[in-house]
Amino acid sequence: MSIVDDLLKRCHELGSDPRNTNYAGGNASAKGVQPDPVTGGDVELMWVKGSGGDLGTLKEPGLAVLRLDRLRSLVNVYPGVEREDEMVAAFDHCGFGKGGAAPSIDTAMHGLVDAAHVDHLHPDSGIAIATAADGEELTRRIFGDRVVWVPWRRPGFQLGLDIAAIKKDNPQAIGCVLGGHGITAWGDTSEECQANSLDIIRTAEAYIAEHGRPDPFGAVIHETLPETERHERAAALFPLIRGLASTDRPQVGHYTDSPEVLDFVARAEHPRLAALGTSCPDHFLRTKVRPLVLDLPPAASLDDVKARLRELHEAYREEYRAYYERYATEDSPAMRGADPAIVLVPGVGMFSFGKDKQTARVAGEFYVNAINVMRGAEALSTYAPIAESEKFRIEYWELEEAKLRRMPKPKPLATRVAFVTGGGSGIGAATARRLAAEGACVVVADRDAAAAEKVAVELGASALRASDVAIAVAADVTDEAAIAAALREAVLAFGGVDLVVNNAGLSLSKPLLETTVADWDLQHDVMARGSFLVSREAARIMIEQALGGDIVYIASKNAIFAGPNNIAYSAAKADQAHQVRLLAAELGEHGIRVNGINPDGVVRGSGIFAGGWGAKRAAVYGVPEEKLGEYYAQRTLLKREVLPEHVANAVFALTGGDLTHTTGLHVPVDAGVAAAFLR
Structure with missing residues (x-):
């Protein structure tokens, strides 16, 4: 089996299980030697999931292919963390042949870490440890010196340097927990790397299950409506909510009444936790900084619920504008829209929105991931996501804006x-x-x-x-x-x-x-x-x-x-x-x-x-x-x-x-x- 086949097999096995990573989240890489068609000599290459791809469905054209000698030489021209975004453009000068897919922001992490195979994933259990208030201590307690804590840092070249140093200084380690974000693991073979990733994920899962509090979201304060009544209420509310969520631009909706969602909105702590927002960048880029949460019980009349949703929507838009104005600078992209991507309704479930059905559905799946993260963090400690200012830096990152500009023009009937x-x-x-x-x-x-x-x-x-x-x-x-x-x-x-x-x-x-x-x-x-x-x-x-x-x-x-x-x-x-x-x-x-x-x-x-x-x-x-x-x-x-x-x-x-x-x-x-x- 070739290096690429081995890598794709690992990607598919890891990406097909939502416990390991969310849709389109995380990345994996492999390094190896291949003949250079120009010189005839061997050249060391790295294959890594490109920007925007999904591990579970990845195919070879979705891989970026880079020369390792050139990628590692970028360390010599790195201008420092204040200008690290410039390094993304430099990746284009490291491509082998046509270079494959566009390299992602995590390319440096994979290239600079001295390991033949590297995985970076967003498992719910790993992010639960990463977002716990005492996550560093929990990492030591759960893993000993086999997994190393890395304080929060925005994805980029500097984070790649940090993890490379940790790998070098901790030869016994199989990976690390990235504060507020996820995990990274490595190995000499593809099989070893995958085993190390799963070791970290399953060990965290087992520890939370054994040591976590049984009711981390508190007491039940809202009864869940029976299924028939729940779906009737959802259908009665959905057009209004969709219209509100489409104030700035039309959206398609998705409805979720999974057990995780229904339990979350039934519990006493859900308003506090929802207000804290999500932490992993992949999560909040799709779910927005926080959801809109209805503060009426399931027994409230339909008219009262609709009136309150209109009030809460207007308040949400004002709060989002204030959030933007708190952190925006002269160089920030324009505000993209102030409507919620996630709306939570006690007793009924969750409504999520996006530019198409898949985007809306995935946004809902990501918020379910966030609920699982909050449950794990609260079970062991206190949920402490990254700072709001850091969320803004990523949401309105110029690199994220550039990715949006590369998106194809919507078809004429998109969102209809x-x-x-x-x-x-x-x-x-x-x-x-x-x-x-x-x-x-x-x-x-x-x-x-x-x-x-x-x-x-x-x-x-x-x-x-x-x-x-x-x-x-x-x-x-x-x-x-x-x-x-x-x-x-x-x-x-x-x-x-x-x-x-x-x-x-x-x-x-x-x-x-x-x-x-x-x-x-x-x-x-x-x-x-x-x-x-x-x-x-x-x-x-x-x-x-x-x-x-x-x-x-x-x-x-x-x-x-x-x-x-x-x-x-x-x-x-x-x-x-x-x-x-x-x-x-x-x-x-x-x-x-x-x-x-x-x-x-x-x-x-x-x-x-x-x-x-x-x-x-x-x-x-x-x-x-x-x-x-x-x-x-x-x-x-x-x-x-x-x-x-x-x-x-x-x-x-x-x-x-x-x-x-x-x-x-x-x-x-x-x-x-x-x-x-x-x-």
Whole structure:
């Protein structure tokens, strides 16, 4: 096995266990000799996880590759701790070949420590020791001289020098505890390094379990709501909280009611500990300096809770601005936003936020890490995170700002949550695909749960977790309770709803005299009534969020054009078309835009046409069913067949950001049917 293969194996084994390190947290390295293709001689190299990578999923392109002779020579030009940030740019001059991924701030730690293999990790148990008020003494008590205490220092070149000196002066040591931060371990082989990392982590875990106080968070002061009631309360609060957390910029949400969270917010000490904030830089960069904590009991009325959350949010923003102003200098980046990333609600759980679902979910996971850290520190001692001023130095570090500037530009629908009915096939599936491709989180709603699930899994296939991109919900749009339940699922998954596509439909092609009352009722129930129910429930959420929104009706050219043997379908589509106008007039004051799309017959890929409608329409027009798409195309001005993707394109055109001042519009996607022109 090659050096790189060995390193990746270690990374994956360490990074796959959340007890060892958080997502995208920590790094690992290996040193070895490789031929230089220019000189033909051997050159000593180091492979180390690059900036922003994740140990558990790391691949070779995510490694930075540096020449050790050049990296170690940087000691000779190091200008001192006041200018240590300059050394990050110097890493670029140490690359071997193309150098691989961008080196992280911890590169010096790995390169300067005289060991073939080095791990730097953020285990909850290790950070618990690192954040205890008497962490240095605890380190000696737990590990003896096998693990050495390193006082807090911001990650960088100087910290690398410090740890290199500790390794040199303590040949018996297998690693160190970094005050306020995490652990570092080393070894002569990859296996030894991994074993030493796990030795430190598991020894700390065992010591906390054996010697820690049983109730470090104090007595229970809030009862946890039963699961059904808890989720109902979460769904009722989430749109408001998401709207508040999106005051400066739109956010996607994630809800967590894990046992760790519910226990924390139930205990007497949670307000004190939450106010202290997190300590590990990886934690507070994602969770912000501290969370917003609701100070009302679970029994408080929904109206009282909402009113109090609004008050607390305003206070949080004022406190965050004050925090920024306390420490900002002339060189500090501008304040990035004053809204909370974490909101804790006793009896209910935690709401976390980010620029996309994965970021929101990971922020919540990091706060669970922080809860575990606080529990361990309080069990043995007193939780004492790094100073607020140090948190600011890292949060508004120019190197962190540079990392943010390197982030790709958000896609047009980033942060938007779309709810697509009839999303399991045809136009609905094509629309779900297009919205997801443009950055939206998508809720695929369909009466056929298996079809919806298939589309949702497809949309999330390339994501770390498919549910970060899309979820499937079973929803019969004729059922009022089912629609409310489906939208609650959407809210609990992503925090709310911003974009609704009323696409669910069916058709029975019959002459007037053969159309039964049941035929009429079924088509109106699905399309007219169903669209009304979905729009009403979604509008409630959108209004609560106060973020505006889009509702798009997939109507039909039949809403305008009078064709034969089609009275029930066409009348239902005309109903939908007028709903567009009515709702546009009513919801405009809330920033909610309502528009419609009028396709011509979409034959290929259509669930409606495959269900018998195509055969009946073909019989009406006297053409073979397999030629129906061609027939529709030939009667248009452009002589082109309309496909599901063309309708999906129109949905994006209406919602992608270029038509921000358009509402009440019907867009024909029919290749030109003169009889259906609006006039």
